Amino acid sequence: MLGRVYPSHFTFSPTSFPASMSLLVIGSVAFDAIETPFGKTDKIIGGAATFVSLAASYSTKQVKLVAVVGDDFPQSDILTLQEHGIDTEGLQIKQGEKSFFWSGKYNTDLNSRETLVTELNVLADFDPIIPDAYQDCKYLMLGNLTPQIQRLVIQRLVNRPKLIVMDTMNFWMDIALDELLQTIQMVDVLSINDEEARQLSGEYSLVKAARKILALGPKFLIIKKGEHGALLFHKKQIFFCPALPLEDVFDPTGAGDTFAGGFIGHIAATDDISFENLKRAVIHGSAMASFCVEKFGTERLLNLTQEEIQEREKQFGDLVRVEEVLAQ
């Protein structure tokens, strides 16, 4: 096929990957209250690990969650995760304590937001206990958390996973840079946004920024640009995946975590860490994120079909495809 960007039969049906390897996901499982120009919510289920796990569950049924909630967290929401094949043995429920709560308000352009409330609650003294049944995990996704806890998880695994992906944010660059750099040094893939890449490197050019950040340890760097797509850097290679121009962008909350979940989910499902396969993982992650923003919170991620996902992935190819010109 001419002008093919990636195959249209590109599929992620979990059953079609006998290779599927177990994926350990750590991060926050929390309550969010969100306000966008299009509406607002009361407390709804959120948190990095929630979005990551749900997104990954469409690629592999071997997602193992490590997180902590209070006894205010609804059993029904835990059931929802289990119904998606997510192992919640590592989800600690602290009696008499409250779950992590974040409340934010997005500006009209949706590219910037204001944090209204952050209540750490159970996250304040989170001790990430890894159940023995999780020790065989081959892939590790470190969702946004304190870099100390992220590092602790790596140290508590008897065998180093085949690939460790870390998501973080500017907040840790501001208050815990040394801890952050120690953890970054231990991972294979770092996922941050363009502003954070510029802050972490002190470089405006994302090419220069990527070079400096890759020198900190990671073999791969993902720079997320929200509605402008995502870049994947490896050595001197660069891959760019656009974001799909959408009819409706409703709520960006969790889009980055959903991207990360789709990304690592595809890798765990295919058990292939080549640069070419990481490119496909970026496309799959972008497709998953494009669903996430269409509704509030996790709503759009609860009932996706493989057909919907495949159709979305195909649109990424169509968006950049140019047919071959006949030789002059």
Add this chain to the structure above:
Amino acid sequence: MLGRVYPSHFTFSPTSFPASMSLLVIGSVAFDAIETPFGKTDKIIGGAATFVSLAASYSTKQVKLVAVVGDDFPQSDILTLQEHGIDTEGLQIKQGEKSFFWSGKYNTDLNSRETLVTELNVLADFDPIIPDAYQDCKYLMLGNLTPQIQRLVIQRLVNRPKLIVMDTMNFWMDIALDELLQTIQMVDVLSINDEEARQLSGEYSLVKAARKILALGPKFLIIKKGEHGALLFHKKQIFFCPALPLEDVFDPTGAGDTFAGGFIGHIAATDDISFENLKRAVIHGSAMASFCVEKFGTERLLNLTQEEIQEREKQFGDLVRVEEVLAQ
């Protein structure tokens, strides 16, 4: 070749296009004084038509310029245009008057700028006279100017060009919306940036914005996103071309005009207004713009080779290419 986005032999050597049709370019030819985080200039040659003509001159040697300058405009700069094969018969030189002058300062992120000085001078009462020798032009590029003058040029052409491309900016949306809408109605391709598309349509979603703007008359809409690439809309089709991640971005001045010049230059050279060819024109325009920002003003556009341009175009394909997966 697998995963080919567009052909690597993709070339724009003017001589390789016997089809090459004449291109009429109208816009400002002016002095700019620019300040970026990386340095500042005194008065240097600038103006929309200057960037458009120079960029187009790498695709076709049939560029015919209509513009106005004062007697303060250096003969040497006019010679530079002529040396690039640009016909300056339509460049009026007003004795005793001064050329249009713009001075601006870019903020650290380079995505926003502040206008320090705008002296219309000769542009204040510009009467765009079309030399008879220009009447045969098959393509028309309306560089950013008052919509009244842009419309006047269309009206003064005996035969309507095969394709009319119009570039404009938010300034005219603010002070001359009705005039602007009248002119937009008469063109085939409108080129604006994402902010302007949102302002003109009142829609946040670029998909919805494009639908509304295409309903105003143009068959094609280009939405420029600066360092984030460009979108081409036609009916229900969308094409996205990324911007190349660059080592050094030095001065964005004229990047949009250079993009437009490369875009229309490729179309005039190939004499093909199909959607597929317009996609290639967007890639070529993006490649030309990627050179423009590497130095101050027009400097980087003065001595490009076809090899450099081809190499840059190839990089756009490499950036989004994903190899085919073997069927499972």
